[in-house]
Amino acid sequence: MINPRILKGFRDSLPQLMIQKKQIIYTLEKIFESYGFAPIDTPAIEYTEILLGKGGGETDKQIYRFNDRGRNVSLRFDLTVPLARFISQYYNELVFPFKCYHVAPVWRGENTQKGRYREFYQCDFDILGSTSINTDVEILLLIRLGMKSLNAGNFIISINNRKILNTLLEQYGLSDKSADVLRTIDKVYKIGVDNVLKEMTDNLKIDQKMAEKLLRNMNILGSSNDNFEITGEDIFENLSRLKKITKASTDAVDDMEYIFNFIKNMGVLENFAFNPAITRGLDYYTGIVFETFVLDRRNFGSVCSGGRYDNLTSLYSKNQVPGVGASFGLDRLLGLLEDKGLLNKKSTKTDLLIFFIDDCFEEYQKLANDLRSQGINTEVYFEKKKINAQFKFAERKKIKYVLIAGKDEILNNTMNIKNIDTGEEKSNIGSEKIKETILDGKSK
C-alpha cells in the first residue's frame, strides 16, 4: 500500500478552506469586472528561456525546471513574466489600454515556513499600454476596494516612487549603484536602519555622510515610526520638501502629489501612506511601487504589491508596452484571515438537507428540484437510515435546515422543517412556507 501524503510545502484544500478561497476570488473578480478588467490565462508550463529571461537571483534557484522531451521547460513562478510574454505575442490582437486580471497558481521551491507554500495562488490585475498617471490611480483605488471587501481589518497601502530614489542617486553620483542600493533598502524591515547604513558603507562603499544624507532625505533615517510610513497631511509636506531637495525628480514628485491629492479627494487618504522605504526588490519597476499591510498582522508581510513597469516587454518585443499592476497574494490572505479567526467554519454551501424517511427518492428529488430552482441549495440523503444518523450527518456538515417528511407528507404538502442552529421546528407546512423560511434564514 502507498502512504497517502503530499509534498512538503504543498497543501490540499478541504471544502472549508476552498469555499473561503473561492469566495475571496469571486469577490475580487467582481470588483475587477466592475472596472472593466477582463480575465486571461496562460499555461502553467513555459520555455525556461521565456520565464527566466536574463535570469539570475533567487528565481533561478527556486523555479521548478525540467526536461520535457528535449525541451527545457519550467513551471511559472509568477504571473508577471507570462503577462509580458502574452502582451508581446498578441500585441496586434489586443486593444490598448488593455485591462486584464489573472487568477492562477504559481510554483516556487522556497524554503518552507509557516504560511509560505511552494504552490500558491496569485491574483494579478494590470493596465497595459498607457503611461497615464490615471492608470496608476485606478490600480491603487482598486487595491483599496479589494481590501475593504475582504474584511481583513484595517490596512495601509504604502506607496513609493522609484524615480524619486533614482534621481536622488543620480544627483549624488550614485547611479551606477542604484540596483544595489534599492536591494539594500528593501531589506530595512528585516535588518533595520543601522544595518542598511552599514551595508551601504561597508559593502557598497558609499561615503558614510552621503549614505546618511540619502537615508535622511528619504525619511528612512530619522523616521518617526518603524514602518517609515508618512500619512495624512504629512505626505504633502514631505513631497514639498523633496521637491526642494532635488530639481531633477520634480516630475516624479508631481506624480506623487497628483496621486495623493486624488486619493484625498476621493475621501480615502486614511488607507494610504507615502513610504520611501518601499523599493520592491524586482528590477522591472520604473515608477510607483507599493505594498499593502493589514495593521494588526504586519508580520504576514504585504498582501497586495506591485507597481509601474514601463519596459517589461522589452525582452520579447520591440513594441514597448508600459504598464502598471498589482498582485493579491491569495494564500497569504487566507492564512492571515485564518490567524485572525475570520474564516468561516462551514464546510458546505448546502442550505437544506431532506431526510430519507420513506423509500421515495424520486419524490425527494422532485421536491429538491423545486427548492433548488428558488436558489436553495438542497441535498437529499441517499438512503433510509435511523433519523438520529441523519441528524448527526446534518450537524457534522453544519447544514442549517433539515426537512422531515415521508411520501404522504410530501404528496399532501404537510412537511416538517427544523432549524438545527436554533432548534426551532415548523410542522405541517407546505413547500411555499418552507422556501420562505429558508430564504428568510439565508438573508439574515
Added chain:
Amino acid sequence: MINPRILKGFRDSLPQLMIQKKQIIYTLEKIFESYGFAPIDTPAIEYTEILLGKGGGETDKQIYRFNDRGRNVSLRFDLTVPLARFISQYYNELVFPFKCYHVAPVWRGENTQKGRYREFYQCDFDILGSTSINTDVEILLLIRLGMKSLNAGNFIISINNRKILNTLLEQYGLSDKSADVLRTIDKVYKIGVDNVLKEMTDNLKIDQKMAEKLLRNMNILGSSNDNFEITGEDIFENLSRLKKITKASTDAVDDMEYIFNFIKNMGVLENFAFNPAITRGLDYYTGIVFETFVLDRRNFGSVCSGGRYDNLTSLYSKNQVPGVGASFGLDRLLGLLEDKGLLNKKSTKTDLLIFFIDDCFEEYQKLANDLRSQGINTEVYFEKKKINAQFKFAERKKIKYVLIAGKDEILNNTMNIKNIDTGEEKSNIGSEKIKETILDGKSK
C-alpha cells in the same frame, strides 16, 4: 531578444475565450452547489508513486515527471487519482457520504491534434462513501442538468454497467480475459465491430462462435445503429432479455432497470441511452460507466464521462470508500461550442465606457463608482483623446454603451449616452435615467 511563444500543445486564453470558460465553470459550479457538492483542491505536483500507483499503460508515457530536489514528482494527469489519495488521507475528517467537485487543469504529454491539448481543465464531481444506487442516479441527473445549462445542443448520455459484461464473461468462462476484452470493445468506435471480433479471436484467442455470441448478447453485433445506443422503451426490453440470458448478472440488470425507470419517471429519458459498447478503458470502474455525446458533434468524443468505482482507495488505505463520479472536459466543450459558432465573441464584460472629455478623471471615477454600485460594469477612458479614437476603442472592445459628458454636464446631471450597437442616442439625461437605460439593455 527572446521570441515570445508557448509550448506546442498548450494555449493561452485571451479574454474572449476566458470569459466563456469562466462562464461554463460558473454555470456548472452553481449546479453542483445547488445539489450540495462542496469544492476541493489538491496540488498540481505530487509524488509520482502516488499518481502512477501500479502504473503501466499510456499514463506512464504521458505523465510530466521530473526530479525535484531528489524527489520523484509528477504533474497530475487527472483529478480522480488525487481524489482517491485525498479521501484516504482525510478519511477521519470527512463526513460521508462526501459530495465534492474539483475544477482544475491536468497535464498529459499526448500527441497533439486538433482540439486536444497537453494542458486542459477537468471539472470532476463525485459522491463518496455510499453504495446506494441513488448516488448513481444523482450523478446522471446532474450531468443532464449540466449539459442542458451549457446549451451545446441535443446530447445523449450513454450508460452501461461493467457488471453485466463481467458476469457474461464469467458465464462464458472468459473471466481471466475480462480486462483485455473490455479494452478491445472500448475500441469499437475507432475500429468497428468486425475488427473487434477479429481481435477477440486472433489476439485474445476466443472461439469465434463464443465471441459472436458475446457481442450479439451485448447488442454490439447486430445493433440497429452505429453508436450501439438503445433508447426509449427498447431499453427496458433489452434489459429484460439480458436478465433471461444470465442469472448471475441479475443484480446489475436490476440496478440498470432502477436507474432507467427513475430517469423515465423524472421525464428525461430522451437524454439517455443504454449502450453496451461503452466500457471505459480504465481499470478502476466497477459498476455503471457512461459517456456523453453532443449529437451533431459526436466526432469530438465524450464531453462528460465517468462511472462507479468501489475500490479506488484500496491503493492508499484499508478503508474502502466506494464512489461514483463524472468529469466534464472543459476544453473539449469549449472547442465544441466554438466549432458550432456558439461562443460569444465579446472580449469584455464592460457595460459602459465613460469618455474622457474634460480633464476631470475624479468626477468620472465618482460617477463610475455610482454606476458600478448598481451592477453596471463601467470603464473610464484614461486620458483626453480625440472623440473618434475613444469611439474606436469602444467599438473594438465591443462595449455597448458610451457616456459622453464634460465636467459641467456631470455636475449639472445632463449627460449623453449612446448605444453603439443600435446608434441610438439619449441627450441631456441624468444618472438615474442612464442607469435605467443600461440595466434595461442588459436584461435583454
